[in-house]
Amino acid sequence: MSRLTTRMRVLANLIDELDLRGAIAVDTADLLVSIDANSCTVQVAGFAPIWDRVAAARTVAAALEMPAPAIHTSAADDSQHFTSRTVPDRTVPDSGAGGWSDFYMRVTTILSLSESWPADVADVAGDAEGGES
Amino acid sequence: MSDLTATTAADQAPEATTNRPLGLDAIALGLARLQRDTALSDPVTTTIYGGDELVVCVAPEDLRAWAHALGLPAPGYADVLVDDDGWRRIEVAGDWDGCRARAYALVPPGDAGVLVGRAIGRYRVVEVAADGAQVDVAAVRP
Numbered sequence: 001m002s003r004l005t006t007r008m009r010v011l012a013n014l015i016d017e018l019d020l021r022g023a024i025a026v027d028t029a030d031l032l033v034s035i036d037a038n039s040c041t042v043q044v045a046g047f048a049p050i051w052d053r054v055a056a057a058r059t060v061a062a063a064l065e066m067p068a069p070a071i072h073t074s075a076a077d078d079s080q081h082f083t084s085r086t087v088p089d090r091t092v093p094d095s096g097a098g099g100w101s102d103f104y105m106r107v108t109t110i111l112s113l114s115e116s117w118p119a120d121v122a123d124v125a126g127d128a129e130g131g132e133s
Numbered sequence: 134m135s136d137l138t139a140t141t142a143a144d145q146a147p148e149a150t151t152n153r154p155l156g157l158d159a160i161a162l163g164l165a166r167l168q169r170d171t172a173l174s175d176p177v178t179t180t181i182y183g184g185d186e187l188v189v190c191v192a193p194e195d196l197r198a199w200a201h202a203l204g205l206p207a208p209g210y211a212d213v214l215v216d217d218d219g220w221r222r223i224e225v226a227g228d229w230d231g232c233r234a235r236a237y238a239l240v241p242p243g244d245a246g247v248l249v250g251r252a253i254g255r256y257r258v259v260e261v262a263a264d265g266a267q268v269d270v271a272a273v274r275p
Contacts (some may be wrong), residue, residue, distance in 0.1 A: 004175045005165045012161035012181060029183035033157055036178040048184070 007103070008035050014063055015042070015073040023059050025052040031060075039104035051118045053109040057082055061097065061107045071108065073119065154231050156184045163230050165186075171198040171202050193252035195240040196223060200236050203229045208253045218242065223252045 011033055019028045030046025030053070042060050044053040057069055061084035085106040110115060122131035145260070155163075160181050167173065176189040191199045196208055205227040206212075214222045219242030226235040240248040 002168050002175050004179065005161070005168050008179055008181075009158070009161040012157035016158040027183075028157060029185065031157070031184075032180060032182050034178060034180040037175070082192055112223050 004035060004037065009034070011035065011040060011042070015059055015060065018059060023063075025055040025059070035103075039106065041106045041108065043108075044109040050109075050111065050115045053081055053119055054118060057084065057107050057109050064094070064105060064107070066105055066107060071117065079113075080117070081108050082111070082117075083108045091130070155230070157181050160184065160187050160230075160232055167202055169197075173198055173202055186235070187229065188235045188237075191236060191238055191249040193223065193240055196225075196236060196238040196252040197254050200225045203234045203236060205228070205229070205236055210253060213249055213253070221249050223249060257270060 015024070015028060015031060015033065018024045024031075026044060026046060026048040030044060030048050032041075032043040032045055034041045034043075042057075044056045044060075046053075048056075054069075061067070061069055066084045066086050069082050072081045072083045073079075074081055083106060085104065085108075087104055164179065164187065165199070168175075174192070174195050176191045178188075178190040180188045180190075182188065187203075189199060189203075200206065200208055205225045208223050208225050212223050212225055216222065221238055221240035223240070224235060224237035226233070228234065238248075238252050240252070
C-alpha cells in the first residue's frame with residue numbers, strides 16, 4: 001500500500017472515529033479531506049453554523065495534535081480562514097506508517113460574507129501568527 | 134487502524150447506493166485496496182468530499198489506468214476542457230463502489246499535444262516542415 005494511501009486512510013479513520021464519538025459538531029458530509037505528496041488539508045465546509053464548523057476544526061486539529069487554530073485573513077479575496085497548521089518535522093508526532101511529521105498539515109474553515117466569528121474565536125485572532133495578509 | 138490484510142467490517146463490499154454516504158474511511162479503504170490490487174501510481178492529489186465522493190488528480194499518462202480501475206469512462210477528446218490560461222483539464226466521472234468518483238489530469242499550456250495524447254491514449258505526431266510550419270503526419274495514433 002502506498003504511503004499516501006496509508007496516510008489518507010489514517011486521516012479518514014481518525015475523522016470517522018471522531019464522528020462516531022460525536023466529537024465533531026458537524027456532519028462528516030461537511031468535511032473535505034485532501035492529501036498530496038507534501039501536505040494534508042481538512043476543510044470544514046457545508047451549511048453548518050459557523051460555531052459548529054469552528055468546533056469541528058478545533059476537534060480535528062486537536063486530534064492531530066496540531067497547534068490551536070487561529071484566524072488568518074487572505075489578501076486575495078479578503079475572506080477569513082480559521083486555520084490550524086503545522087510544518088514538517090514539527091508538533092505532529094510520527095507514529096509509524098501513518099505519521100504526519102513530514103507533512104504540511106492544515107485544518108480550516110472559511111467565513112462567508114454573511115457570517116460573523118463567534119466571540120471566542122475573535123479572541124483567538126489576537127494570538128494569530130500575523131495572518132496571511 | 135485496521136490491517137488491510139485482515140477481514141474487517143469495513144472490508145465488506147459497500148452497498149451500491151448513493152442515498153447514504155459511505156464514510157471517509159470506507160472510501161479511503163476502498164482506495165487502499167484498489168492500489169494494493171493494481172499497479173496504479175499515487176495520485177497527485179486525493180480528495181474525499183463529505184464521505185460520498187472521491188476525486189483523484191493524476192498524471193496525464195496515468196489517467197487512463199485510473200479511469201479504468203475506478204470503472205469510469207475512458208477519457209477522450211470530448212473530456213478535454215481548456216481554461217482561460219490555456220491549461221487543459223481532462224476529466225472523467227462516474228460511480229465507484231457506491232460513491233461518486235472523478236479522475237482528472239492537468240496539462241500546462243505548451244505541453245498540450247503530447248500530454249493530452251497520453252491522457253486519452255492517442256498521440257498527435259507533428260513534424261516541422263522545412264519552412265517551419267507544423268505538419269500533422271499522423272493526427273491520431275494508438
